[in-house]
Amino acid sequence: DASGHTKQLDFLPGQYARLHIPQTEDWRSYSFANRPNAQNQLQFLIRLLPDGVMSNYLRERCQVGQTIMMEAPLGSFYLREVERPLVFIAGGTGLSAFLGMLDNIADQPNPPPVHLYYGVNTEADLCEQQRLMAYGERIKDFSYHPIVTKASESWTGKSGFIHEHLNKEQLDERSFDMYLCGPPPMIEAVKSWLDTHAIDQCHVYSEKFLQSNTART
Ligand SMILES: Cc1cc2nc3c(=O)[nH]c(=O)nc-3n(C[C@H](O)[C@H](O)[C@H](O)COP(=O)(O)OP(=O)(O)OC[C@H]3O[C@@H](n4cnc5c(N)ncnc54)[C@H](O)[C@@H]3O)c2cc1C
Known part of the structure; x- marks a missing residue:
């Protein structure tokens, strides 16, 4: 933003992001595995399939420091007001x-x-x-x-x-x-x-x- 600070990405645990797979036209959805935080560090748990666009990218081409485009937050799966176990x-x-x-x-x-x-x-x-x-x-x-x-x-x-x-x-x-x-x-x-x-x-x-x-x- 104008102050030079990166805005915190807000989301509700249970929601997900769509991640773009570099050098392709494909996007895949992944649920956030952590909470919003000031550092904007995001955690995902991604299962590697034997052959898949994201799976192959992560196995073969993904490098630390690469930029991945993201669309988020998405979805309406989140914890409702808790009244029962x-x-x-x-x-x-x-x-x-x-x-x-x-x-x-x-x-x-x-x-x-x-x-x-x-x-x-x-x-x-x-x-x-x-x-x-x-x-x-x-x-x-x-x-x-x-x-x-x-x-x-x-x-x-x-x-x-x-x-x-x-x-x-x-x-x-x-x-x-x-x-x-x-x-x-x-x-x-x-x-x-x-x-x-x-x-x-x-x-x-x-x-x-x-x-x-x-x-x-
Ligand atoms: C709302 C939402 C949230 C999601 N969150 C997550 C998440 O948190 N973590 C996560 O890992 N995934 C998540 N997914 C699934 C994810 O979006 C991708 O579909 C998945 O990661 C596969 O992507 P890929 O590009 O590697 O494989 P693709 O290019 O999509 O291809 C997968 C190929 O593997 C085949 N295949 C499927 N299962 C198997 C199997 N067991 N063995 C062999 N082949 C198989 C399929 O038939 C297909 O041909 C989510 C999906 C949705 C809709």
Whole structure:
């Protein structure tokens, strides 16, 4: 701006940015994994696919110091006023959307209960483990459930799909707000689990990480 200071980019955790991929005409969407800050440092969790425009750029051409054009903030997936316990369900890099929300919640004097389910393909896909553990120290009623679909033999935690580990009795007991973020099949599976178990006293908000060929990128 006119004072010579860079303006802080404001966004709500859960929102996303569209990033331009240098030397192409393509743009891809990524959820912010942190909160707005005076340094304008932005964090994203980006999964590298075997062959993809952004994935190949990051693997082969991306250099520290490069400028990447960005359009932001976008989307309407963000934490609403909290009146009930929160159930957060993240598939893969869908975790990004919840990290800034959890940072904000952990800063509150009386944080609400939060139950985070985080599903990934393999153990190696689990991100930000220390950060997730640390929320447990700051949010009194915080539970964290990592679930690995293709678990190795040494994995002693939960395996399979997220909806197989949701607890009907626990979720039935009292109303809650559920936030879902990640691949469309994961979101559909959890929604149909809610239907099947006739759990309807919850508010559900979701953000689908559609692939670029089907998304309005
Ligand atoms: C609102 C929104 C938020 C998003 N946030 C994130 C985020 O935070 N982090 C993130 O990583 N992604 C996020 N995505 C997805 C992201 O925008 C891209 O679609 C993704 O990163 C792939 O881009 P790419 O250019 O590397 O691949 P593309 O050039 O788009 O090509 C991907 C290709 O890989 C194929 N493919 C898909 N899955 C697999 C697989 N499992 N194995 C092999 N091939 C496969 C596809 O069929 C396609 O041909 C988000 C999407 C939306 C809509």
